[in-house]
Amino acid sequence: MATYNLNINGKNLQVDVDPNTPMLWVLRDHLDMVGTKFGCGIAQCGACTIHLDGNAVRSCQLPVSAVTDAQITTIEGLSEKGDHPVQKAWIEHDVPQCGYCQAGQMMTAAALLKSNPSPSDEEIENAMNGNICRCGTYTRIKAAVKTASQNQ
Amino acid sequence: MTTVNTKLNRRSFLKVSALAGGGMVLSFSWLAGCKPSSEEELLAMPKEWFELNSYIKIGDNGRITIFSPNPEFGSNIKTSMPMMVAEELDVDWKNVIVEQADFYPERFDRQFTGGSQGIRQGWKPLRTAGATAKAMLVAASAQTWNVPASEITASNGQLSHAGSGKKAGYGEMASLAATLEVPEEVTLKEIKDFKIIGNSKKNVDGQKIVTGQPMYALDKKVEGMKYAAIVQPPAFGMRLKSFDKSSISGMPGILDAFEINVFKEDYARNFFDTTTFPDKIAIVGNSTWEVMQAKKSLKAEWEKAPDTTFPMAGRGGQANNVTIPGGLENTSSHKTKMAEYIQKPGNVLRKDGDPEGAFKKAHKVLERTYTAPFLAHNTMEPMNCFADVKGDKAEIYGPTQAPDFISGTISQAIGIPKENIQINLARMGGGFGRRAYSHHLVEAAIISQKIQAPVSLVYTREDDMAAGVYRPTYSATYRAALDENNNLLALHVKAGGIPESPIHANRFPAGAIDNYLAEGWDLPSNITIGAFRAPRSNFIAGAEQSFLDELAEEIGKDPIEFRLELLKRAETNPVGENNDYVPSRYAGVLELVREKSNWNTPKANVSRGVSAYFCHNSYVAEVVDTVIKDNQPYVESVYAAVDCGVVVNPDAAANMGEGAIVDGIGNAFFGEMAFENGAPTKTNFDKYRMIRHKEAPKKIEVHFVENNEDPTGLGEPLFPPVFAAVANSLYKATGKRYYEQPFAPQLEMQNLRM
Structure with a gap:
């Protein structure tokens, strides 16, 4: 277990998880942001897509330890009022x-x-x-x- | 106008007052369940709601809540079912809030999503619910204003009496209306007076979907909730022997591991109680990732399962003993066995005239065999479920098409009576028939009961794809007898599968041919099967319509013209008595697709195929245009003509049709599950090829026949015809016929890129 400071949808959030935990499960289980979906777990279906510094990435294959310096955007943060x-x-x-x-x-x-x-x-x-x-x-x-x- | 007797579906009109004395144990979010999602909605929320029947509550300010009874798996019934209620209630759709009803058999009939029956079977009851509530509002106004009810008009949420000039909104009369007797008879609108039905309404959950709000069972989280994964045998024909709990104890976040058994020994299974591995291992922990890691480390021993026999209800409900053979099966041996059965006589399912005699005197016989593999449903959301079992009560929130069929299974597994089990209906991330078999709900309930805590159970994609309940593998051999003038003398179909036959013996072309023989056969297997979008039709349509295409060519006729001639025969002088289709409606969709596709003048460079089929009470014809570009075949355009009676929500209906067409193209080219020593050879999307953006058609047109027939099925009927329309257009493009699904391997052997 380790503590990670994450920047998600413009907010600074902290989680205490295993370094290998994929962002998908950090979002869903630890931060209660469930808009990002689990589909295949092997980056083949795209249901878990989030933005890492503006690029689309598969969060099911992205360990939390790899994203600490990045700006993360999820569907919940794509726009403030759902009007992107x-x-x-x-x-x-x-x-x-x-x-x-x-x-x-x-x-x-x-x-x-x-x-x-x-x-x-x-x-x-x-x-x-x-x-x-x-x-x-x-x-x-x-x-x-x-x-x-x-x-x- | 139609007058309907409300007694026929009386339980839909139960009121809260009746329930108060009825001893309902479970809480139901009836009057507190509205969740406004936009500012507009927040502003307009009423102070008090009044319930008029099971489907409708009206706020003091005129806001209307309509409960959508059936589980939503993407066919958009959560919008279209309430539209039918709103039509007869006569309200402004903008004032309607739609809520998903929970499973509540005392209040709703048939909370089942499947068989393309939601709109068809909801057509009268849902409209009656709306009309009944409107009649009660009218009666309340009559009482308040002291005028005859017959002089009051109700429209667009407003009540008015022309004679006195009195007016009121529905909200003002709702409290009194809710206390009145339910009228015994109500009048339904004429179709020409519809204002909501037939006018496209956006998905009521659209905004929630595009903003990622929690809607699915997997999104549910409560205080103290644990996470669970399952470990199931690695192959069909295997079962759990033992496992070593210590192999994962001490892993981070892991709390427990134990065996779970879905069926108690004396339990008599119902028709939807198909589950591949009733006994498996559950792992419980503090997070999904941790239990998924533990799955990989768990040491378990598996053994070969013997033949097992148990009682199970058939389609009609009567119990029969079912035997599941032991053994580890292989796709190659399936193919060998199926080829053998083609040579053996089958069970005669229908016989008209003297087919044997006709074949004996035939000048020419055309014989072709078509095959298709097992298919996995592959819903995007894997099987999962939330359960919270405490004492003698259980709350289940899971993706299920058929809560009624699983509630008894849950009850026997956890020893809690059905009435103490509340099943709340989550939006499903796809169904396609798979979630008519909802044993993931049972498993979650067992796990929650065992750990005495709420739990979220999730299958990995690999668990999901390897858990069976597949579309069966099939084979069909068609034979046609022709005389020296190419007149069709007889048709013979012999079709079977593992483990069921795909034949619908009384469907077209039965009824159009003097000498007709349909035979079926089946082979037992331990590979479990279940409903898959248009069961049986999804194979036999492809075989039949490919054969008719080749037959038309052999005879020298245009494929649409040939089908129309057969349908004319079936209409004017039908053969046999049990033909289950209306030939004129069948012909109607062929004529419409001929017109809309400009059948006789296709674009240059496209290769065209046609197909038509009847299932789920609806008629569909499709034309597929294929192009080969840079050595790669792809479907450029699809034109569909559909006769499903009145279309409730046209744009959503078109969406559903487009999806079924894409699904058909994907499965025609790529869909395939295979087995080696009982184990599925594909367990994730790296190997199981799904249709993707690049392979989708550039254009799909869905055209509906306009008529006043009661609505019929829509989710399934557009799927079966696709396979042959693709095969027939590929034939035009490459000069080869395609008999074996999926088509991609054969196309690759022709040096085309897929």
Whole structure:
């Protein structure tokens, strides 16, 4: 066990956990931020995507000991009022079915738009390809990313 | 207008006053459960709520809460079911707050999500609930204003009496209305007068989803809660022999490990009591990560399970002895055995005319065999459950499609009567049939009872994917007899699977062919199976519609025209008596998809396939356009035509259809579970290939037939036709027919990139 000072969604938070504990479980079990989801545990599905210094990363494979100097953003902190262009576009296109993967999808989409504000269809597909949606909302996700791109 | 008798579903209209004397032990968040999520909602919350029936409570300020009875797994019934209530209640949708009802069989009928039946079976009861509450508000106004009820109009949350000019909001009359007798008969609206049904409404949980608020069972946390993981046998046909608790004791955060048994010895299983490993090990600790680490270190001994026999209720409820064979099975031996069965006679499921005679005199016989592997459901949210069992009471909060089918199983496992077990319905991260089998709830309850603390149980992805309840593996052989003029004389289908046959013997093309024979067979297995989006249809549709495509080509007819001719025969002069489809509606979707896809004038460079199927009371036809670019085939566009009667929430319905199409394309190309010595060869997404963004179609159009038929299924019917539409379009693209699912391996052998 060790104590870690973390910067999450602009707040300084402290946890006392094993250094190997993935950020996914630090967020969910220790900090009660459950918007980040557990899907596969091996960085293959993207449900656990968060931002590390603005880049989309898989929190299930990211040990807490590796992130102490980083700015972390989770779905809870993507915007203050739930009105990030990606969140608004997701509502506009009524994207979610079961909703479980969508936090990860949105975090990937938000990181994409930050680095590439006007992605082509192919760029969207490439950036989003690591995020599985078992309900198959891919066409709506792509449409929502385009809408968000226009409304930034 | 339809007049309905409210006595038919009286229990939906129970009131709080009746419950007060009824001795309900469990708390139910009935009048305190509203959780406003936006500022607007906070401002508009009423001081007091009045309950008019099980579905509706009305605030003194006119806010309406509608309870959605069925568990939500992503089909958006949490929005569309309340829309049906709101329509007849006649309120402004903006004033409606939707809440998920908990499992409460005394108040709600059929809290089951599956079989595409939510909207179909809710159509009358939910509208009746709305109409009944409206009638009570009208009666309250009549009493207050001392005017005849027949002179009062109720609309958009407002009551008015033209003669006296009196007006009131629903909120003003709610307290009196809640004390009145429930009317025995109410009148339902005519479809043309609908204001909410048929007008798209956004997902009522949309904002919560996009902001990551807790909604799933795995998100629940209470003071003193522990975390649990399971360790199950490594292969089908294996069982627990012993384990060494000391192998993990002393690991950080680990509190206990013990064996759990889902079924007591004398328990008679119900139809949904399929679970692969009823006996397994539970590990309990202080965090999810710590119990997952301990899972890897736990030393356990497994042994081969013998044949086991136990009583289990069949689909009709009658108990039969079921024998699960011992042994470690392999996909290769499954394939060999299935090939043998193709040569043997099957059980005759339907026979019209003289098929044997017709085949004897045939000028030409076309015979093709289609196969498909086991499939894992792979819901994005793995199986999990929260449970808190204290003394003789239990609270369960878990992802389940079928709380009614698991409550008795939980009861026998923990020795607490059903009425003391409260099952709260969590939003599910996908279902697809998998969560009709909810033994993760039973396991969590057993663990909580054992440790005397609330617990959150979670499966790893590997646990989840290896836990069985799969879509079965199937095989179907179709034969067609043609005369010298290419007239279709007879059709023969023989289909089976491990461990069930996929045949729906009375479906099309039965009824359209004079000489018809359907045979089924099945092989026992210890690999467990369960409902998977459109059970059986999800295979047989692909086989049948691929065969009809090849048959149409053999005969020299356009594939849509060929199907329409068969359907015309079934409509005008049907063969046999038990045909379970309406040929004109079947033809209707084919005609609609022909029009919407511009069937006869496809875009250049696309290869086109069509398919149509009827299941879950609905008709669907689909056209798939495939493109091969840079040596890589992909689905560019899909056009679907659907006849599911009245569509309650059109945009959400389209979303559901799009998802089913994507699901079908993914499983057609990639879906496959295989076994070696009883062990699943794929246990996570690194090996089990799921469809991803790049493989999804660029465009999907879902077109609904407009009619006034009562609503029928939607979540499943768009799935089965996809497989053949893909196969038939791939044939046009590559010149090869695709008989074996998944298609990707064959495409790769043709030097195409997948």
